[in-house]
Amino acid sequence: MSTAFVVGVLVAAGVFLLLRPGLLRVVLGFVLLGHAVNVVLLAAGGLDRRTPAVEEVGPDTADPLPQAFVLTAIVITFGITVHLLGLLRRGPGGQAHGADPTGGDGIGGAGRAGGRPTTGRRR
């Protein structure tokens, strides 16, 4: 039963972040949605059997198939996160220094993120 709640709060938080301004929030929201999907996948495989599938197989051995799905899904999510971060650095319109059409501010206030190369830079 708790799994449903876990999925619910992850999705709610992820969606909220996606809907707010700033590309960094979008990235974080996306990560949370990825978590939610992974939990759903495992729940779909059944959570009443919880012994890892590396030892002797018994009645309590967990279903390995959803685990394999989740494992690759995690790595793919990482790949997409990295890609989003690449876009974040680059700013909107595929340009590193595009004008900021949204009037956002700060990190991922879309465009200006890439437009202020020296702000906060360590020297």
Added chain:
Amino acid sequence: MTLAAALAWQVGLAACVPLLVRRFGRDAGYPLAVGYLAAAALLLTRLPVILDDRQVTVAWRWLPSLEVDAALRMDALGLVFALLALGVGALIMAYCPRYLDGSEDEQQRVYVTMTLFAAAMLGLVLADDLLVLFVFWELTSILSFVLIGQGGRPAATGPAVRALLVTVSGGLALLAAVVLLAVHLGTTSIDTIVAEPQRLHGGPAWAAGALVMVAAFTKSAQLPFHFWLPGAMVAITPVSAYLHAATMVKAGVYLLMRFSAVFAGSLLWDGTLIAVGLLTAILGALLALRQYDLKALLAYSTVSQLGLLVGVIGVGTPAADAAAILYTVAHALFKATLFMLVGIIDHQAGSRDVRQLAGLHRVMPVTVWLTVLAAMSLAGLPPTIGFVGKEAMFAALGEAHGQWWLGWCAAGLGVLASVLTFAYAARLVHGMVEGPTRQRQLREPSWAFLAPAAVAAVAATTLGPTVAVLSPLVERAANDARPQGTPPDLALWHGFTPALWLSVLTVLLGVLMFLGRIRVERWIRDVPTTAPFAELFERGRQALLKTGSVVARTAHLPEPATYLARPLLTVVALAGVAAVALPEAPAGPGGGPARPGDWLLLGLLVPALAGLLVVRSALAAISLTGVVGLLLSAWFLTVGAPDVALTLMLVEVLTAVVIMLAVRQQPRRLAPVGGRLSVVGAAVLAAATGVAAAAGTAVLTGRGELSVPGWWYLDRAEELTGGANVVNTILVDFRALDTLGEAVVLAVVALGLVRLAPGRPGGPDHTVPAGDDLVLSLAYRVLAPVLLLASAVLFLRGHEETGGGFIGALLAGAAVGLGELAHPGGAPLLSRLRSAPLAAAGLLTATSAALVPLAAGRSLLTPLALATPEPLPSLSTSLLFDFGVYLMVLALVVAAVRRLGAAPARPSVQPDSGRAR
């Protein structure tokens, strides 16, 4: 094997083109012509077999589960069309060197595409399986598009797209017909389908027949699809001569002949072919009569002549089949000649307008007399092959079965079309020989330029009296199209038959029409013969594009919130509908039974997420996201998924590192959340989506038994793969193709980053001094070797225990990340890793591990044990595959850490700043 060899030879020729062009320049056409002739000779070696009423076949299993074979078969019908494709192709190749004068790249493109096209045409007429036929059919359409488009020349784009859209919609119709036939008959073998036409009776024969006709009509430019062919004349003349006169447009004719045995005999098939074909013949001829541009005239003439062919195929007697085959050959010969000569005239005179070419025979006599020879064939004058073919067609049309009036009607329409043909052929010649010479400075082209056209013109003329040479092959081919008896012999002189009188009538009327040409021209200009189909088609296409842009506009918004709201609302609405429509939730604990640890997870997760939503500090937000991830990975450990837990933990660490690197030069605070109203709106939508997701999880998951494949893996994995870690065996043994795809995605992201995020400005020299982070530097020196060692151990033991390629690579990536944090710009040792070579090496390793079993006769990706000496542990290709995955994941991490860690590029980027790192 001959067939496969010929096909492979043709593809090999295309592959050799770059070498030939480098060696011979534009003269590469000559060796290519020899190559085409060699392929034709190879096929001709089987002529005795074929004349003996046997077939040449070759087949490989292709899709065993669908019982589809990669099957080729050559009978006489296929041989005729194959020889046309190769023979005319050789002439065109020999014509190209003197015609082409573009850049070397352009010559190379033309030669490669034409040679591939010849291969596709060859495959099309030799295919013995519906799917193979379809594949080659589409290939000819696509290659034709490439040749018309000429590498994207603006003027050629519109016609090329139109030609592609028309022919590809015909391809769709063919696909539908193929599916219909395959499903209804349970086989895709053309031989079987054609041999037993009665199997289709009572089935969807009419629908399949109609679809085949649509496909053929698009390819052969029949009404109402004829408009693409004149547009395709923007292509260079050799292409027009080869594709749009002699071969590709004949693919429709071939298709109709091939399937005549299946569909003929019904009024739908016969009647439609006769009606559409003869109407197209007349309309095309009328349109040709109005043209001043010689190439446009020839294009409409092609439409018209193909119409005659289609009409004759509809008649369906043995004589008709033989006439159609003979006329296909005749038309290919004289039409290719005419196109080549028009190309020469255009090349020399700089104009194809018949009004500019008056008196041409005084300065270019050979060219003009060759044109006269070919035009005689076109007009159907003796002794050319065109005369023999046309007379055979008149005889066939007169026999149109059923009512007596049908035969008279068909023959009458055929004569009408031929009269018009005579008139425009006369006009074509007359324009060149009439009046004073307009361009006195013109000269005859070199003999090498004329030779291919001369060969074809002479062949078209001399094959009239010697048509008996073709008789055995044509007779056999007619029998292959429809096994229903022997057609009459082919001959120049049959005596005073009705067909001869029709020929005489045609010539008389044609001469009359030519003499009254001024009145005829005025009359034709007033008749609205331009059919509205082209405009309808264009309007439909524009409407479709407009619809597309309207639909797409809603997604082209600057803020994700604006367009994400719609799918999210849809999700919520769907959940609402489900809540109302579903009577009651199934019994049992939704989402699976909860244990104390699960509630603990929830209890810790909620405050972390709440904090994440309210913080304004970027650092805090990133850290809290990391906390959420770590909580989940701890939970994964408790539900019996240690591999997943370890992967997630490493990914969380790396994600945090990468985000920190990516945003470290940027403001430390997040953007403001926005106005109160929009915050409330977002919160409501987020909460509703969350409730929907929670409800869905509760209702739909957690009640099933262990899944059947899950059980099978648990039961058999160790025995089949030798690995005890079932999750890892699923990844690298059972579902390795999935894993390969996913790892390739990661490699693509890595390479994308290399493009997306430029390297560090100033290159490797521009490094931040490492002295300011002694602690990190020390940690790197101590931890990096440990991490790398652990990575190696985890990777190697993956098959047995928790570990594997993903986990091992992430751990090594952690060392790389640590190095980048400690020494921005150049950590000792690990900074030598480069993502692009890593990704390439990984891709190569994984694909070779996938392909090795093929060499051993097993299917793709089957794990094979490799023989290793005794003291070493046993190795298998799945370990090699996993190593490829390892390299690709590492490539991603390296790219992420380096590229995102580098300072963003500035406008005044130095040329070397994009150096790959």
